[in-house]
Amino acid sequence: MKPVSIRLRLWSAAAISLVVALAVASVGLVYLFERHVERQLETDLIFDLNQLVQATTVADGSPVVTESGVTDPRFGARLSGHYWLVTNLGTGGQLKSRSLGDQTIDLPPPLTDGLRHFFEARGPDGTLLLVLDRTVTDDDGRELRVTVAQDHGIISQSVGSYLHELIAALLLLAAVLSAAFFAQITVGLAPLTALSAAVRSVVAGRRSRLEGAVPAEVRPLTDEINRLLDAQDKALARARARAADLAHGLKTPLQVLSADIRLLRNRGEGELADEIEKSADAIRRHVERELARSRVAPHPGSTSTEIAAVANRVADVVRRTPNGAGIDFEVAVPAKLDAPIDEGDLTEVLGNLIENAGRFARRRVRIAAETSRDGTAITVSDDGPGIPEADREAVLHRGVSLGAVRGTGLGLAIVADIIESYRGRLTLGDAAPGLTVTVLLPPH
Numbered sequence: 038m039k040p041v042s043i044r045l046r047l048w049s050a051a052a053i054s055l056v057v058a059l060a061v062a063s064v065g066l067v068y069l070f071e072r073h074v075e076r077q078l079e080t081d082l083i084f085d086l087n088q089l090v091q092a093t094t095v096a097d098g099s100p101v102v103t104e105s106g107v108t109d110p111r112f113g114a115r116l117s118g119h120y121w122l123v124t125n126l127g128t129g130g131q132l133k134s135r136s137l138g139d140q141t142i143d144l145p146p147p148l149t150d151g152l153r154h155f156f157e158a159r160g161p162d163g164t165l166l167l168v169l170d171r172t173v174t175d176d177d178g179r180e181l182r183v184t185v186a187q188d189h190g191i192i193s194q195s196v197g198s199y200l201h202e203l204i205a206a207l208l209l210l211a212a213v214l215s216a217a218f219f220a221q222i223t224v225g226l227a228p229l230t231a232l233s234a235a236v237r238s239v240v241a242g243r244r245s246r247l248e249g250a251v252p253a254e255v256r257p258l259t260d261e262i263n264r265l266l267d268a269q270d271k272a273l274a275r276a277r278a279r280a281a282d283l284a285h286g287l288k289t290p291l292q293v294l295s296a297d298i299r300l301l302r303n304r305g306e307g308e309l310a311d312e313i314e315k316s317a318d319a320i321r322r323h324v325e326r327e328l329a330r331s332r333v334a335p336h337p338g339s340t341s342t343e344i345a346a347v348a349n350r351v352a353d354v355v356r357r358t359p360n361g362a363g364i365d366f367e368v369a370v371p372a373k374l375d376a377p378i379d380e381g382d383l384t385e386v387l388g389n390l391i392e393n394a395g396r397f398a399r400r401r402v403r404i405a406a407e408t409s410r411d412g413t414a415i416t417v418s419d420d421g422p423g424i425p426e427a428d429r430e431a432v433l434h435r436g437v438s439l440g441a442v443r444g445t446g447l448g449l450a451i452v453a454d455i456i457e458s459y460r461g462r463l464t465l466g467d468a469a470p471g472l473t474v475t476v477l478l479p480p481h
Contacts, residue, residue: 043226043229044222044226047222047225047226048218048222051215051218051222055211055214055215055218059207059210059211062207063200063203063204063207066203067196067199067200067203070195070196070199071192071196074191074192074195074196075167075192078167078187078191078192079155079167079169081187082155082167082169082185082186082187083153083169085107085109085112085119085121085169085185086153086169086171086183086185088106088107088108088109089102089106089107089121089123089183089185090171090173090183091106092105092106092107093123093181093183094175095125095175095177095179095181099125099128099130099132100123100124100125100130100131100132100181101132102121102123102132107121107134111136112134112135112136113134113135113136114135114136115135115136115138116136116137116138116140116161116162117136118136118164118187118188118190118191119134119136119185119186119187119188120133120134120136120137120142120160120161120166120185120186120187121133121134121183121184121185121186122134122137122141122142122144122182122183122184122185122186123181123182123183123184124147124181124182124184125179125180125181126147126149126172126180126181126182127179127180137160137161138161140160140161140162141160141161142158142159142160142166142168142184142186143158143159143160144158144168144170144182144184145158147170147172147182148170148172149172149180150172151171151172151173151174152171153169153170153171154169154170154171155167155168155169156168156170157189158186160186160188164188164189164190165188165189165190166186166187166188166189167186167187167188167189167192168184168185168186169184169185169186170182170183170184171183171184228251228252228255229255231249231251232247232251232255232258232259235247235248235249236262239266240460245266245270246263246266246267247259247262247263247266283324287320287324291317291320291321291324294313294317295314295317297313298310298313298314298317301313340377340378340379341375341376341377341378342375342376342378342379342380342383343373343374343375344370344374344375344376344383344406344413344415345368345370345371345372345373345374345406347380347383347384347387348368348370348387348391348404348406349368350384351384351387351388351391352366352368352391352402352404354388355391355392355395358392358395360392360395360396361392361395363400364395364398364400364401364402365400365401365402366391366395366402366404367401367402367403367404368404369403369404369405370404370405370406370415371406371407374406374407374408374413375413376406376413376415376478377412377413377459377478377479377480378459378478382455382458382459385451385452385455386415386452386455386456386476387404387415387417389448389449389451389452390417390448390449390452390474390476391404391417392448393448393449393474394417394418394419394421394472394474395419397419397421397422397472398419398420398421398471399419399420399421400420401419401420402417402418402419403416403417403418403419404416404417405418410480411477411479411480412461412477412478412479412480413477413478413480414475414476414477414478415475415476415478416473416474416475416476417473417474418468418471418472418473418474419468419471419472420468420470420471421470421471421472422470422471423467423468423470423471423472424465424472426467429465432449432450432465449463449474452474452476456476456477456478459478459479460479461476461477461478461479462476462477463475463476463477464477
């Protein structure tokens with residue numbers, strides 16, 4: 038199952054929240070602005086209606102409006118969108134503003150309650166109008182229907198202009214909120230980033246526990262990890278102790294078995310003795326390897342070992358062995374060059390590699406080391422028969438032997454186990470002639 042990133046989930050939630058919030062805000066703001074424009078128009082219409090009522094009289098049964106009483110000049114411009122209409126409900130006489138021209142307003146039946154009524158109606162050329170209508174009674178008891186109207190399109194125009202400006206403001210707000218979300222997510226996930234780095238340090242062997250100040254929400258996780266590390270350390274210590282006990286327990290039976298092998302040879306049963314000796318050697322090799330593996334444990338902290346000192350010490354020991362006699366051991370390692378590995382583990386690694394190289398070299402064994410961005414590389418080369426490329430992978434596995442070419446292969450398998458525990462890499466190559474074994478240890 039593909040892991041889900043917390044950062045991605047937070048960003049997804051933030052993006053959805055941002056889109057929803059801006060959408061709701063835009064709809065709400067547009068609605069409020071539209072209502073504000075409508076109320077403003079209603080206020081203007083009330084003012085115009087009051088002026089029109091004051092300026093209206095009746096002469097010979099027909100309404101008369103004093104033009105000076107209606108001050109808005111838009112009532113005089115044809116189809117300006119501002120209209121008024123006065124109707125004598127008794128005689129049917131009607132007077133309308135110049136802005137209506139030969140058009141009229143499709144009004145519903147009048148309400149004679151004397152109150153103001155707002156509604157929408159169709160005007161010139163079918164345009165939608167916002168209408169304010171009132172029925173008044175003059176001093177002579179005549180009922181007059183006084184109507185003022187405003188083109189509803191002005192609301193749409195105002196809202197459109199407002200929305201155009203609102204979009205720019207919302208985009209700016211979205212950018213500001215995105216920056217705020219980025220800062221919030223970055224700050225909020227910083228403890229997890231630090232925890233991830235601490236876990237990598239534990240895995241790499243630079244620390245033994247997760248330490249430092251962590252938020253209260255993460256503290257239970259770090260406590261559980263530390264308890265798990267403690268339990269692992271205890272289990273590892275018990276496993277090493279059992280391996281050591283097993284090795285010591287097998288040592289005496291193997292010694293007895295070696296004595297029995299010599300006894301069989303003395304009795305002339307050499308073939309049977311050889312078979313038993315092969316089995317005993319196999320058992321001994323497995324015991325040695327398991328003991329070597331049980332000793333491997335990268336130490337936490339800044340563990341480092343001077344390569345040249347260990348290489349010279351191991352080379353001096355191998356020179357005094359029968360296999361190392363007459364071999365030139367060249368240690369071409371810069372002084373003070375350190376490797377991120379425990380001294381005992383480095384001794385085990387170089388001991389196996391140099392001993393193997395001395396066993397099969399003709400005249401020369403060379404030990405070199407260098408550092409790069411990838412880590413510290415240590416190479417041991419000899420001028421012996423080498424190992425065919427097709428067999429190099431096989432010799433790194435447990436119990437694999439290439440006979441007369443490379444002995445039992447146990448030393449390389451032990452080295453591979455140790456380097457793997459340090460998350461390093463072991464490779465075999467040509468020395469032209471001979472074999473080159475390269476150990477790469479990653480940096481701290």
